[in-house]
Amino acid sequence: MSGEINHPTISEEDVLRPTRVEVDLKVLAENFLKIKARTGTAMIMPVLKANAYGHGLVRVAKLMQELHADYLGVAVLEEGILLRRQGITTPILVLGGIWGNQIPHFVKYDLSITASSVGKLNQIEEVAQQMNRRARVHLKIDTGMERIGVHYYNAEKLLEASLNCKHVDIIGIYSHFASSDSSDLTFAKIQLERYLETVSFYDKHSVPSPIKHIANSGAILQMPEATLDLVRPGIMLYGVYPSQEVKHTIEVKPALSWKSLVVYFKIIKEGSTVSYGMKWQATHDVHAVTVPLGYGDGYLRSMSHKAEVLIRGKRYPVVGVISMDQIVVNIENDSAYNGDEVILIGSDGNSSITVEELAEWAGTIPYEILTNINTRVPRVYID
Numbered sequence: 030m031s032g033e034i035n036h037p038t039i040s041e042e043d044v045l046r047p048t049r050v051e052v053d054l055k056v057l058a059e060n061f062l063k064i065k066a067r068t069g070t071a072m073i074m075p076v077l078k079a080n081a082y083g084h085g086l087v088r089v090a091k092l093m094q095e096l097h098a099d100y101l102g103v104a105v106l107e108e109g110i111l112l113r114r115q116g117i118t119t120p121i122l123v124l125g126g127i128w129g130n131q132i133p134h135f136v137k138y139d140l141s142i143t144a145s146s147v148g149k150l151n152q153i154e155e156v157a158q159q160m161n162r163r164a165r166v167h168l169k170i171d172t173g174m175e176r177i178g179v180h181y182y183n184a185e186k187l188l189e190a191s192l193n194c195k196h197v198d199i200i201g202i203y204s205h206f207a208s209s210d211s212s213d214l215t216f217a218k219i220q221l222e223r224y225l226e227t228v229s230f231y232d233k234h235s236v237p238s239p240i241k242h243i244a245n246s247g248a249i250l251q252m253p254e255a256t257l258d259l260v261r262p263g264i265m266l267y268g269v270y271p272s273q274e275v276k277h278t279i280e281v282k283p284a285l286s287w288k289s290l291v292v293y294f295k296i297i298k299e300g301s302t303v304s305y306g307m308k309w310q311a312t313h314d315v316h317a318v319t320v321p322l323g324y325g326d327g328y329l330r331s332m333s334h335k336a337e338v339l340i341r342g343k344r345y346p347v348v349g350v351i352s353m354d355q356i357v358v359n360i361e362n363d364s365a366y367n368g369d370e371v372i373l374i375g376s377d378g379n380s381s382i383t384v385e386e387l388a389e390w391a392g393t394i395p396y397e398i399l400t401n402i403n404t405r406v407p408r409v410y411i412d
């Protein structure tokens with residue numbers, strides 16, 4: 030196995046765990062370049078929150094920096110600090126709200142702050158002045174998501190206040206879509222209209238506008254008119270589409286595979302039951318293998334009785350409830366040996382298992398499958 034390891038507790042030499050995530054950096058780079066080709070001269074902010082959607086925050090950030098991403102997006106302060114400590118110099122926007130005493134850390138690590146109110150903006154101004162530094166801010170406009178952001182119909186005061194800041198650079202102004210990945214774009218179009226009306230403030234007052242941005246993956250795929258100055262692709266960067274109904278106007282490929290190895294083979298006798306609660310019973314003698322991963326790794330327990338895996342290019346069902354650290358696979362009359370590769374997500378020959386399938390089995394969305402792959406699973410990077 031070539032590649033490099035990103036795991037909090039182990040180094041490349043001692044990756045003994047058979048369960049691992051493989052990230053193909055070439056595929057990630059190709060996805061990035063395809064998005065860039067489509068969005069023309071607009072800047073691009075790959076979104077790397079939640080451990081880069083499970084792909085490993087630091088390594089993905091390094092790749093994006095090498096590819097000259099204009100900005101990086103993360104969700105929480107700590108993700109930004111980690112990237113700075115690892116030597117990432119690309120501008121970073123923390124997309125979440127701020128609270129408590131976080132502002133000095135933003136300023137110290139040169140992380141851009143999301144500001145949603147005049148009060149917060151004043152606080153930032155004060156801290157920057159005290160530290161004798163400049164703070165960078167992106168204003169957040171709520172156009173219909175109702176999470177953070179000043180309501181579009183109350184935004185003017187914030188925009189006005191932002192013009193008077195002495196120690197704050199207003200770098201950007203942004204909003205977020207609630208349904209840009211839907212087949213019905215009615216509400217997304219209303220949100221875009223509200224946003225454009227809000228930022229028309231700058232033209233009206235003949236002042237230069239900060240960077241305008243609103244497009245997530247859904248909008249990049251379906252609403253070219255929302256490209257504006259910068260786009261914020263998350264899930265599609267990793268080669269996964271944001272919904273089942275979204276149009277595939279840009280072709281991206283999954284960069285992540287999840288693999289393990291057979292560690293035990295046995296015959297389960299007719300009438301025997303497998304795993305906690307004895308929920309699965311063999312109706313005849315079957316061959317079965319045990320694979321060392323479970324919900325403690327993010328292989329969700331809610332996929333029990335539905336999940337399938339690939340061994341030697343063939344699909345087999347996981348039987349019994351998924352436990353914390355182990356699963357059992359029914360291979361019927363086939364044979365398998367210790368050390369045979371087991372694919373949880375990925376392809377083998379003509380067969381493949383996708384993140385979308387796992388999401389379906391678990392009754393959730395691909396985002397949740399990817400971001401739940403625990404840090405206990407080592408990430409291996411393939412060039």
Ligand SMILES: *Cc1c(COP(=O)(O)O)cnc(C)c1O
Pocket residue numbers: 076078124205244245246247261262263264265271
């Ligand atoms: C997560 C997020 C994105 C990226 O969303 P995708 O659907 O993964 O493309 C963009 N902008 C903001 C504010 C986000 O929180």
